[in-house]
Amino acid sequence: xxxxxxxxxxxxxxxxxxxxxxxxxxxxxxxxxxxxxxxxxxxxxxxxxxxxxxxxxxxxxxxxxxxxxxxxxxxxxxxxxxxxxxxxxxxxxxxxxxxxxxxxxxxxxxxxxx
Amino acid sequence: xxxxxxxxxxxxxxxxxxxxxxxxxxxxxxxxxxxxxxxxxxxxxxxxxxxxxxxxxxxxxxxxxxxxxxxxxxxxxxxxxxxxxxxxxxxxxxxxxxxxxxxxxxxxxxx
Numbered sequence: 001x002x003x004x005x006x007x008x009x010x011x012x013x014x015x016x017x018x019x020x021x022x023x024x025x026x027x028x029x030x031x032x033x034x035x036x037x038x039x040x041x042x043x044x045x046x047x048x049x050x051x052x053x054x055x056x057x058x059x060x061x062x063x064x065x066x067x068x069x070x071x072x073x074x075x076x077x078x079x080x081x082x083x084x085x086x087x088x089x090x091x092x093x094x095x096x097x098x099x100x101x102x103x104x105x106x107x108x109x110x111x112x113x114x
Numbered sequence: 115x116x117x118x119x120x121x122x123x124x125x126x127x128x129x130x131x132x133x134x135x136x137x138x139x140x141x142x143x144x145x146x147x148x149x150x151x152x153x154x155x156x157x158x159x160x161x162x163x164x165x166x167x168x169x170x171x172x173x174x175x176x177x178x179x180x181x182x183x184x185x186x187x188x189x190x191x192x193x194x195x196x197x198x199x200x201x202x203x204x205x206x207x208x209x210x211x212x213x214x215x216x217x218x219x220x221x222x223x224x225x
């Protein structure tokens with residue numbers, strides 16, 4: 001059984017560009033959540049996808065968007081990158097949505113915007 | 115506002131000692147609480163999950179407790195080792211499809 005995998009591990013982009021981050025959920029998991037972690041802070045919830053539909057969103061602007069595919073893998077897209085978007089982006093998968101499930105995280109993608 | 119707080123932000127302890135990390139939260143109506151470990155620049159490793167109906171969970175040298183009425187959880191680490199050095203994050207599921215995290219406690223075990 002493979003865990004949550006994210007790609008790429010590191011990325012450098014220029015302000016104004018667009019970026020796509022990818023996440024493969026753990027086998028058997030149909031729920032994927034994305035988090036942004038700035039340096040020295042706790043992760044902040046961006047949004048969650050359940051069975052290919054957005055199922056909750058945090059306080060992030062619309063230029064943060066996502067997709068979930070039939071195999072439950074997911075993408076996070078960020079348009080018009082800003083310097084403050086520099087952070088570690090974490091993907092978490094769960095066996096189902098709902099209140100009592102455990103979240104399993106990937107190793108993250110380190111995004112640097114210059 | 116639902117918030118999670120972890121104090122202290124950093125802690126140094128000699129190897130072999132037992133230690134307790136603290137987590138407090140503002141809303142007692144939680145669904146579960148999860149403790150994570152994070153090594154520098156890495157992702158999160160789940161350590162323990164406590165459901166709202168439970169008082170504690172144990173895994174090896176780790177024991178996590180939950181007191182909803184006081185809005186507190188503790189992570190107890192027995193016989194600390196240098197390999198335990200990491201940042202420990204507490205995350206609460208308040209029932210709105212997301213985890214709310216504290217800012218973590220950076221633990222250093224001194225050999």
